[in-house]
Amino acid sequence: MAPTPPLSLPVSPRHPKETVNQWAYRSLRQAVMVGLIPPGRSLTIRDVAAALAVSTMPVREALRRLASEQALEVQDNRRIQVPQMTVSKFRELCELRIALECHAAERALPYVGAARIEQLTLIDRRIDEAHAAGDREGVTIHNQDFHRHLYESNPNQVIMPLVESVWLQLGPFTRLALSKLNDFYHVDRHSEALAALKKQDPLALRIALEADIRDGITHVGTAELLSAYVENAGMVG
Amino acid sequence: MAPTPPLSLPVSPRHPKETVNQWAYRSLRQAVMVGLIPPGRSLTIRDVAAALAVSTMPVREALRRLASEQALEVQDNRRIQVPQMTVSKFRELCELRIALECHAAERALPYVGAARIEQLTLIDRRIDEAHAAGDREGVTIHNQDFHRHLYESNPNQVIMPLVESVWLQLGPFTRLALSKLNDFYHVDRHSEALAALKKQDPLALRIALEADIRDGITHVGTAELLSAYVENAGMVG
DNA sequence: TTCACTAAAATGTGATCACGTTTAACCCGC
DNA sequence: GCGGGTTAAACGTGATCACATTTTAGTGAA
Structure with missing residues (x-):
């Protein structure tokens, strides 16, 4: 077995007024979200601290937080790693995402006005x-932005943290979905969702949203593609 | 304003092989879950550490974890407190609970066999x-146990952590529901759920479960009762 | 009495160190 | 060469300390 390569994380600049803790959390979260750390890779506190050039203290709290959000996984060894994905677990997460987000959208619908x-x-x-520019990461970010803004129309926010948790778990694998994005004719589900919002039609909204989520997933969801991806431990360009 | 009373937490014995961190987390979680700490009460690291007779290190990690699970809330002051509840937030949490748990039950159904x-x-x-013994806390615990065992029939577990998060947020207020428990004729929704499981009937299961959750909630859900409870900051016997 | 300003206490944050456990390397005997 | 046992390195955990920020108390003037 090849020795584990040294950990290198893309360091985004640290916001003013942001604690080291928050910065470490944000950096790690981003890295996990875009699948930069392959599943199964174990993250030691000292290594991450060295990669971020900070002490161990903020890092271990960031790691623990991500673990409690199911973005990372603590083994019996007390060692922390990116969770391994299985086909059935992936399916489970997708169905959960649909149920959760359709519910969130429906609860947000009454609050969506013209400005929103x-x-x-x-x-x-x-x-x-x-999408046109071929910027996959941009598509991901703005797509999440779209969903987030929709659900957060509801001023009584309790659902978004759960949705974010699911996104984090699926995160490392959405890259695969996006890599296939241009291969299919892309139906604009967001337009359908927007139409449903204008009509204040809950059912149409659910349908559009479920279709939107499935569209991004089915390209991955075939057992063959995913398992190939899983076996390669995230090494997909 | 009266000086904040000194913090006293019920200390459950510490399991062998359990780290101080886990023990502190468990203790705090339990305290929050049963509504022992009134909403709005701010928890300082040093106070909790003193109450648990440990150093600040495990405590602050426990607090942060509970915050990331939405059981606690970090203010802009960086101070941590038990979240304040509002009537509409409560309703939102209840609807979320129903959507989430009905989905969890449906996904678990195929795996439920005779033994389960x-x-x-x-x-x-x-x-x-x-219930017969008037043991409210026991009712809560075993009721959660029932739901947990049902959802965990599904071997691909991704939903339970989210459910637990919602339970934690509703936790402090279920006490009120239970205080009214004996005032109504109690339809045994669990029996209906069990019947649905035997028949492998998804729809009947959903109906039973939604009714079960609503039964425990409607007694609280009336705006009058809850707001009275909220105003009193959890001071209900 | 009330408001503003200052000083002191309290609090969160981050770094460093010590200890026990786990993991990995190494060496010896077969 | 190969397996088993020993030793050293690595790691997580928890405690303590220093520092910056926030909160509170106290004081004095209007």
């Missing part, structure tokens, strides 16, 4: 632009 | 016993 719809339309345009 | 049903029946009996 305009905002969502704008974000949707940004997705298209990133 | 027998186990659930046993737990249900324990609920009745606690």
Whole structure:
């Protein structure tokens, strides 16, 4: 077995007023979300601390937090690693995502006014632009932005943290979905969702949203593709 | 304003092989779950550490973890407190609970066999016993046990952590529901759920489960009762 | 009495160190 | 060469200390 390569993390600049803890959390979260750390890779506190050039203290709290959000996994060894994915677990996460987000959208619907719809339309345009430019990471970010803004129309926010947790778990594997994105004719589910919002039609919204989520998933969801991806431990370009 | 009373936590014995961190987390979680710490009460690291007779290190990690599970809330002051509840937030949490748990039950259904049903029946009996004995906390614990065992029939577990998060947020207020428990004729929704499991009937299971959850909630859910409870900051016997 | 300003206490944050456990390397005997 | 046992390195955990920020108390003037 080859020796584990030295850990290198992309260091985004640290915001002013941001604690080292938050910065470490944000950096690690981003790395996990875009699948930069292959599943099964174990993260030691000292290594991450060295990679981020900070002490161990903020790092271990960031690691623990990500673990409690199911983005990382603590083994019996007390060692922390990126969770391994299985086909059935993946399916389970997708179905959960659909149930959760359809519910979130339905609960948000009554609060969606014209201003919000305009905002969502704008974000949707940004997705298209990133899509046209072949910017996969941009598509991911703006797509999450679209969903987040929709659900957060509901002022009584309790669902978003759970949705984010699911996103984090699926995160490392959405890259695969995006790599296939251009191979299919892309139906704009977001337009359908926006139409449903304008009509205040809950059922149409659910349908559009479920279709949108499945669209991004089915390309991955075939057992063959995913298991090939899983076996390669995330090494997909 | 009266000076904040000194913090006293019920210290459950520490398991062997359990780290101080885990023990502190478990203790705090339990305290929050049963509503022992009134909403709005701010928890300082040093106070909790003193109450648990440990150093600050494990405590702050426990606090942060509970915060990331939405059981506690970090303010802009960086201070940590038990979240305040509002009527609409409560309703939102209840609807989320129903959506989440109905989905979990449906995904678990195919895996529920005779052995599991027998186990659930046993737990249900324990609920009745606690109910008869007037043991509210026992009812809560065994009821959660029933739901947990049902959802965990699904071997690909991804939903339970989210469910636990919702339980934690509702936790401090279920006490009120239980205080009214004996005032109404109690339809045994668990029996209906068990029947649905035997028949492998997804729809009947959903209906039974939603009814079960609503039964425990409607007594609280009336705006008057809850707001009275919220105003009193959890001071309900 | 009330408001503003200052000083002191309290609190969160981050770094460093010590200890026990786990993991990996190494060496010896077969 | 190969397996088993010993030793050293690596790691997580928990405690203590120093520092910056926040909160509170106290004081004095209007």
